[in-house]
Amino acid sequence: MSDRTYRYVGTRPVRHDGLDKVTGRAAYGADFSLPGMLHGVVLRSPHAHARIVSIDTTAAEAMPGVKAVIAGRDIPPNSAKLMLGGEAAIDLHDMGDNLLAHDKVLYHGHAVAAVAATSVDIAREAASRIKVVYEKLKPVCSIDQATSPGAPILHANLVMQGRPKSEAKGPTNIAGRMELGRGDVDKGFADADVIVEREFRTATVHQGYIEPHACVARWGQDGRAVVWCSTQGPFVVRDASAAILGMDAANVKVIASEIGGGFGGKIVVYLEPLAILLSRKANRPVKMVMTRDEVFRASGPTSATKVKMKLGARRDGTLVAASASLWYEAGAYPGSPSGAGAMCCLAPYKIPNFFIEAYDVVVNKPKVAAYRAPGSPMAMFATESLLDELARELGMNPIDLRLKNAVVEGDLAPYGPAYGPIGLKQVLEAARNHPHWRAPLEPSQGRGIACGFWFNAGMNSSATITLSSDGSAAVITGNPDIGGTRVAQALMVAEELGIPVERVRPSVADTDSAGYTDVTGGSRVCYATGMAVISAAHDVRDQLRARAAKIWNVDLESVGWDAAGCAVGLNGVGNFPPLTVTELAAQMANTGGPIVGRASVSAPMAGPAFAAHICDLEVDKETGRSRVVRYTTIQDAGKAVHPSFVEGQMQGGASQGIGWALNEEYVFDEDGVMENPGFLDYRMPVASDLPMIDTVIVEVPNPLHPYGVRGVGEVPIVPPLATIANAMRDATGVRFTELPLSPPRVLRGLAARS
Amino acid sequence: MAKVRVETTVNGEPAEFLCEPHESLLAALRDALGLTGTKEGCTTGDCGACSVILNGRLVPSCLVLAPEVQGQTITTIEGIADGERLHPVQQKFLEHAALQCGVCTPGFIVAAKVLLDANPSPTEEETRYWLAGNLCRCTGYDKIIRAVLDAAAQMREASAQTREASAQMTEVSV
Numbered sequence: 001m002s003d004r005t006y007r008y009v010g011t012r013p014v015r016h017d018g019l020d021k022v023t024g025r026a027a028y029g030a031d032f033s034l035p036g037m038l039h040g041v042v043l044r045s046p047h048a049h050a051r052i053v054s055i056d057t058t059a060a061e062a063m064p065g066v067k068a069v070i071a072g073r074d075i076p077p078n079s080a081k082l083m084l085g086g087e088a089a090i091d092l093h094d095m096g097d098n099l100l101a102h103d104k105v106l107y108h109g110h111a112v113a114a115v116a117a118t119s120v121d122i123a124r125e126a127a128s129r130i131k132v133v134y135e136k137l138k139p140v141c142s143i144d145q146a147t148s149p150g151a152p153i154l155h156a157n158l159v160m161q162g163r164p165k166s167e168a169k170g171p172t173n174i175a176g177r178m179e180l181g182r183g184d185v186d187k188g189f190a191d192a193d194v195i196v197e198r199e200f201r202t203a204t205v206h207q208g209y210i211e212p213h214a215c216v217a218r219w220g221q222d223g224r225a226v227v228w229c230s231t232q233g234p235f236v237v238r239d240a241s242a243a244i245l246g247m248d249a250a251n252v253k254v255i256a257s258e259i260g261g262g263f264g265g266k267i268v269v270y271l272e273p274l275a276i277l278l279s280r281k282a283n284r285p286v287k288m289v290m291t292r293d294e295v296f297r298a299s300g301p302t303s304a305t306k307v308k309m310k311l312g313a314r315r316d317g318t319l320v321a322a323s324a325s326l327w328y329e330a331g332a333y334p335g336s337p338s339g340a341g342a343m344c345c346l347a348p349y350k351i352p353n354f355f356i357e358a359y360d361v362v363v364n365k366p367k368v369a370a371y372r373a374p375g376s377p378m379a380m381f382a383t384e385s386l387l388d389e390l391a392r393e394l395g396m397n398p399i400d401l402r403l404k405n406a407v408v409e410g411d412l413a414p415y416g417p418a419y420g421p422i423g424l425k426q427v428l429e430a431a432r433n434h435p436h437w438r439a440p441l442e443p444s445q446g447r448g449i450a451c452g453f454w455f456n457a458g459m460n461s462s463a464t465i466t467l468s469s470d471g472s473a474a475v476i477t478g479n480p481d482i483g484g485t486r487v488a489q490a491l492m493v494a495e496e497l498g499i500p501v502e503r504v505r506p507s508v509a510d511t512d513s514a515g516y517t518d519v520t521g522g523s524r525v526c527y528a529t530g531m532a533v534i535s536a537a538h539d540v541r542d543q544l545r546a547r548a549a550k551i552w553n554v555d556l557e558s559v560g561w562d563a564a565g566c567a568v569g570l571n572g573v574g575n576f577p578p579l580t581v582t583e584l585a586a587q588m589a590n591t592g593g594p595i596v597g598r599a600s601v602s603a604p605m606a607g608p609a610f611a612a613h614i615c616d617l618e619v620d621k622e623t624g625r626s627r628v629v630r631y632t633t634i635q636d637a638g639k640a641v642h643p644s645f646v647e648g649q650m651q652g653g654a655s656q657g658i659g660w661a662l663n664e665e666y667v668f669d670e671d672g673v674m675e676n677p678g679f680l681d682y683r684m685p686v687a688s689d690l691p692m693i694d695t696v697i698v699e700v701p702n703p704l705h706p707y708g709v710r711g712v713g714e715v716p717i718v719p720p721l722a723t724i725a726n727a728m729r730d731a732t733g734v735r736f737t738e739l740p741l742s743p744p745r746v747l748r749g750l751a752a753r754s
Numbered sequence: 755m756a757k758v759r760v761e762t763t764v765n766g767e768p769a770e771f772l773c774e775p776h777e778s779l780l781a782a783l784r785d786a787l788g789l790t791g792t793k794e795g796c797t798t799g800d801c802g803a804c805s806v807i808l809n810g811r812l813v814p815s816c817l818v819l820a821p822e823v824q825g826q827t828i829t830t831i832e833g834i835a836d837g838e839r840l841h842p843v844q845q846k847f848l849e850h851a852a853l854q855c856g857v858c859t860p861g862f863i864v865a866a867k868v869l870l871d872a873n874p875s876p877t878e879e880e881t882r883y884w885l886a887g888n889l890c891r892c893t894g895y896d897k898i899i900r901a902v903l904d905a906a907a908q909m910r911e912a913s914a915q916t917r918e919a920s921a922q923m924t925e926v927s928v
Contacts, residue, residue, distance in 0.1 A: 014848045021856030022844040024791015024831035028857055031790040121774070208891045210795045210803055211857040260793070260857025261891050292796040483854040483892065644851035648893055652854065655894030679800035679889060687895040688879075688886040 007563075008494040009707055012644045013501045015487040017258070026258045029214030029230030030289045037216065038067055038116040040271075040278050040288040041123035043130050044298060045105035045112055048139035048364040048672025049152065052103060052132065055113060060126040065118040068281035069130070070274065072102040072112070076246050090236075090268070094333035096244045098367055099273055105134070106154055106332035107366050108673045109297030111270075116278035116286045139364035139672035143306050143327045146173040146363045154332065154362045161334070161360075175334030176360035180342050180414055188321025188353030192312025196389045199308045200382040201738040202721070203665030204329065206301040207371050208656070208684050211260020212292060213299060217275035218285040224251045225276045232262040232480055233519030238511045241273045252276075255510040256480045259520075263656070264370030265300055267519050296677035300369025301666060303328040303336045305378040309345070311386045317396050319351045319405045326358040326379055331367040336360045337375025340455075343415035344718075345379035347453040348424055348610060349405040354414065364672045370521060372653060373454040373714035377660065377721050384450035384722030385737065388729060398449055398726075399432045402612075413608075423636025423700030424451070424610040430696050431612045436632040445618045445629060446731025452611045452718025456711035457522025458603030458704075462515025463532035465493060465540050465597040469589070471582030472503040475536070477529050478517030480508055483652075483713060484645030485525040489533045491641050492707075496537035497544075497581055498565010515600050523711020526641055527702075528603035534706055535599030544584045547591040551584075552576050607702025607710040611635040613654060613719035617727035621750055624743035626728065628658055632694040633719075638702040638710030650716045651693040657720025659685045663740050758821045764789070765833025773820040779813075780804045782820035783830060791831040791860050795889065802888030805861040806830050812868040814887075831860035834867055842905040842912075843867055852901035854892035862888050866902045874910050878903060 020026035057069040078093045101110050113130050117123035140146040140154070153171040162177040189195060215229035225247070231237050234254040242249040259266060271288040278286040290299070305328050312321040324345060328338035342358035391398040406424045413419055431437060431449060441447055464476045475493050479485060486506035494501040508514070517529065545559040548567035552559070558573040566578035588595055616630040633650040640646040663683040667675045676682045701708025721739060729735050734749045757772040764787060771786035778797070783789045783806070792815055795801035799814040806815045807829040834841045843866045846852070853859045862885065869876055869884045876884065881902050882895070890898060 012851065015851065017856070018848045018853065019840075021853055021859050022840065022847050022863060023835060024789070024860045026856055027790065028793065030794060031784075208889075209855070209857075210801055210889055210891055211793070211855070212795070258857075259855060260795075261855040263891070289794075292798065292801075484851065642851075644897070645854070648851060648854055648897060651894035651896045652892045653894075656891065678798050679796050680798065684889060684891065685894075686886040686889060687882040687899060690882075690895055692878075692899070693894045693896045 006495060008491045008501050009641050010643065011491070012642060013487060015484050016490060016506055017481065017486055028211050028260050029257045032216050032228045032257060033287065034216060034218060034285040037285040037287050038118060038282055039120045039123050040114055040116045040275055040286045041120065041127050042111045042274065042294070043113040043127040044294070045101065045108060045110040047105060047134055047136055048108040049137040050105050050134035051137060052101060052105060052112070053135055054133045056131040057113060059129040059131065060115055063122065063126045063129065065122040066115060066126045067118070067284060068116040068278045070100065070114050070277050070281065072100040074277055075100050075244065078244060090240060091333065091335065092240070092243050095240060095268065098333060099244065099270065107364050109294065109366065110332070111298065114274045114278060116282050140173060141364060141668050141672045143329055143361050143363070146361050154364065158362070173362045174359055175330060175362050177357060178339050178342060179355065179357045181355040182414070183353030185321055185323055185353045185355045189312045192320050193315040194390060194393050195310060195312045196386050196393065197310035198386060198737050199306065200385065202305045202378045202381060203739060204301050204304040204365060205660050205664045205666070206296060206682065207263035207265035209261030209263060209265060212290040212295045213266065213270055214289040215271050215275050216285055216287045217272060217279045219276055219279040224253070225279070226253045226255065227272050227276065228255045228257060229272055230257050230259045230266060232259065232266045232482070232521055234478060234480065234511050235516055236267055236519055237269055237272050240269045241276060244273050245276060253510060253512045256508060259480045259482055262482055262520065263372045264374060264521055267521060268300055268369050270299055292679065293677045296682065297674055298366055300331070300367055302371035302374065303330065303368050303378065305329070307379055307382040309382040309386055311390055313390055313394065315394065317394055317401045317404045319349055320353060322346055322351045322354040324356045324382065326356065327361060328359065328375065329363045329365060329368065330360050331365045332362060333367045334360055334362060336368055340375030341379035344376035344453050345383045346414045348407055348451050350407055350411055372656065372717040376452065376454055376718045377657060380452055380718050381721035381725065381739070384719065385725050388448070388722070388726040389735060399428055402451060403428050419608065420703055421700055422608055422610060423698050426698045426700055427610050427612050427634050427636055430634045430698055431614060434614065434632055434634070434696065436614050436630060436694065441616060442618065444731065445616050446727045446729065447614065447616050448723045448726030448730055449612060449614050450719040450722035450726055452715050454523065454609050454715040454718060456527065456606035456609050457524040458528045458606050459518040459522065459524055460600070460602050461517045461529035461532040462600040463529065463536040463598070464515070465536045467540055467585050467588065467595040469585050471499065471585040472505065473497065473499055474505045474507065475533055476507055476509045476514055477533065478509060478511070478514030479520045479525045479529050482520055483649055484642060485529070488526045488641045488645065489530065492530055492533045493537050496534055497541060499581055523609065523713040524606065527606050527705055527709045527711050528601060530709060531603060531705060532599045532601045535601065536597040539599055540595055540597030543595045543597065544581060547584050547587065548579050550591050551579070551587065604704060607638050607704055609636060609710050609712065609715040611715045611719055613723040615723045615727045617724060617731055619728065619731040619746065621732070624747035624750065626662065626741065626746065628690060630691055632696065633716055634696040634698060635712065635716060636698045636700050636710060637712045638705065639699055639708040640697050641707065641709060643697060646697055646712050647695040649712045650695045653714070653716025654693050654720055655685050655690060657717045658690070658724060661721045661724035661739055661741060663742055665740050760821055760824050762823045762825065763827045765829055775821055777820045778816050779818040779820050779823055780815040783815060789830050789832055793857050793860060802861040802865060803858050805864040805888065807864060807868055812865055831864055834863055841867060842908050843870065843902060846901040846905040846908070850897045850901040850904065852893065852897040858888060858890045862890065862898055866905070870906050870909060874906060876906060
């Protein structure tokens with residue numbers, strides 16, 4: 001694998017979909033329309049927690065131009081069936097109730113009814129005429145509120161899942177608990193020379209994709225529905241919509257548009273089943289597009305968290321014990337990524353004795369969705385902040401401390417299996433050798449470093465390659481391309497078949513045209529779908545070899561394939577000049593007909609990803625405002641297929657993490673109403689907030705993939721939270737344990753110290 | 755309420771459309787004129803995805819009322835390329851891989867064109883502040899800034915060559 005030299009893999013061609021995207025031709029979710037199309041609008045709850053007493057839609061239905069009105073009663077009650085939805089199991093009952101509330105509304109913005117009308121204006125006016133009578137209930141807006149004695153209960157029938165088995169102690173907001181452990185924690189801490197312990201908190205934050213959720217659905221009298229939408233998982237939209245509406249999945253066809261960012265937030269369905277229902281009722285196509293306000297209030301952000309953690313080390317820096325208690329908000333329905341947080345938080349380090357418990361807590365906020373390495377950033381914020389403290393107490397260089405404890409191949413991951421080849425040490429050594437680590441700092445500046453871990457995912461993928469008679473090829477997969485996966489797939493086809501990359505045409509097909517493929521998520525597309533593409537290319541190659549054998553009138557075994565992409569004679573079968581793909585393709589019709597290669601994979605877990613980030617932060621102690629003045633990301637990519645888009649993932653993930661650390665947070669009032677549901681007040685980084693973001697790609701091949709590819713998309717959002725907090729500590733002398741480090745919080749922290 | 759009839763110039767061509775009095779230019783461009791390259795990200799002027807050029811000025815089209823563009827001149831992303839030739843900013847976005855999901859890209863390209871029309875030699879800091887009204891969630895801006903600065907350099911070189919050529923022409927004619 002590492003000996004292989006590549007012609008195309010590792011180069012940086014222009015992406016095939018680039019032209020459409022720089023000229024405005026690329027069609028995203030809201031860009032699609034159909035003749036006779038209606039516009040759907042959702043009526044949302046004005047309360048964070050209330051019982052629905054009655055819904056009267058008659059005034060809305062009577063309005064001219066209104067063609068359909070639906071409410072919770074139109075979504076069939078679903079037993080709590082689970083289906084696999086990519087990064088997390090999907091509870092169909094909860095998802096149905098989230099789509100349109102049945103008995104209770106559980107967060108401000110919870111969908112209550114929907115209207116389809118001939119214009120958006122009419123639909124909005126009609127929605128405002130729906131009379132909903134609510135019985136207001138007291139909301140719980142935080143983990144502390146939700147778990148305090150006598151707290152209002154969201155779900156009367158909720159039983160805690162996990163260990164220990166819940167005793168019948170009455171209703172609870174704690175939906176789940178899991179634990180992980182190894183060794184003897186008490187003895188471990190007793191053996192420690194230094195112990196650090198803190199409680200950390202992070203706020204609810206949103207993926208912040210620029211394109212709001214959007215779809216068009218068309219129901220037909222044959223009982224089939226076609227959905228055009230922006231999604232990370234067209235097959236998830238198909239399967240979830242069908243299951244929720246009691247349809248056969250084969251009767252739903254999903255056509256994914258270009259997608260304007262997802263980061264995990266465009267896996268769950270919010271609009272599609274409603275649009276199908278409205279279209280069925282109105283017998284016309286229905287388009288639904290969320291406003292930005294709706295995206296913030298009613299799609300899935302990620303959990304606010306409380307993490308209490310304790311680390312113990314010997315004087316020489318050897319970690320001997322760790323304990324952690326993770327509390328993650330799930331939002332209105334169970335299902336936070338606290339379990340993933342528990343599995344990630346100690347994953348980079350060898351710690352003989354540890355115990356981690358992780359709680360899943362429901363609160364009156366929108367149900368959380370996946371967000372880039374779901375669950376890992378908040379837990380590793382605690383770990384990496386504490387390691388920084390430990391390094392200070394021990395008088396050790398923070399990179400040396402991490403290197404001393406870093407996991408290597410053969411070490412057991414805290415969640416069970418032994419690691420294969422991994423690149424944490426190489427990443428840390430690259431950080432230590434980077435000029436950034438030794439560059440001088442101004443007096444008002446501080447420097448931080450932190451690491452990150454993410455599992456990466458494998459899962460199911462399919463690919464088809466069709467050869468054209470001119471020797472070019474089309475490659476078809478079912479993964480919407482968010483960050484350049486099409487060009488990566490084209491590079492793989494080019495590499496395997498020797499076809500120039502610009503003569504490979506990659507495309508994303510609908511659910512009736514592509515083989516089943518799991519979501520674009522889990523950093524899995526270049527890895528798992530990539531393997532399907534490589535296998536499909538091998539299928540084409542073997543068919544081409546068979547054609548060459550036919551032309552030469554020799555056995556298939558006598559025809560090889562050279563590095564340049566030509567069929568060549570083996571074993572001295574004769575002095576045949578090599579046949580190129582173009583030559584063989586030109587003769588397809590006469591040698592057996594069209595050539596189509598296909599493959600599918602069910603990929604095992606991927607190669608884990610490790611990253612380290614270094615940040616220089618400048619802090620204005622008068623105002624509490626801080627500015628990132630230099631930032632370096634180092635990451636093991638396994639093998640970078642298109643290095644520019646690997647760098648792009650590293651830079652983009654870092655930027656999101658910087659926003660999480662410095663400014664982003666949902667601000668709720670005491671009634672559970674989000675007060676900042678717009679980009680002005682939910683402050684994501686803009687160009688003037690950031691410097692160039694330097695990237696170092698480390699390549700420790702992943703043996704599970706023919707080129708050594710690991711996923712790259714998610715892990716870069718993990719290190720920034722602690723990297724920034726550690727830089728803040730270095731600049732100010734204050735250890736901040738709660739994010740974001742917005743100017744008011746920093747000022748308060750500085751004032752408390754002095 | 756009666757719709758308003760608006761006559762305007764879009765991407766160099768006369769265009770007319772009917773709109774509601776309260777409709778935004780963004781909605782009119784996308785829905786009435788079918789120019790969906792201009793994207794909606796927020797409708798509050800905070801994300802820049804709907805950036806267009808109105809009489810030479812960069813504006814978020816979501817904050818312009820459609821009836822206000824009567825008799826005005828508008829350039830959208832669909833009008834940035836010169837026929838078959840991409841604008842240097844478009845070309846550099848491709849070469850630098852300055853886009854991932856691409857939904858913010860039209861707004862960035864329109865905004866960058868206006869910057870370079872006014873300031874052929876922006877510094878990195880000037881470029882960052884000019885583009886601070888455009889949100890990108892995928893790239894961390896690094897490759898976008900590099901693409902714009904590279905486009906500026908290429909445009910300066912091209913115009914220097916043009917000046918040189920025309921100076922030589924002048925000498926010849928003298």
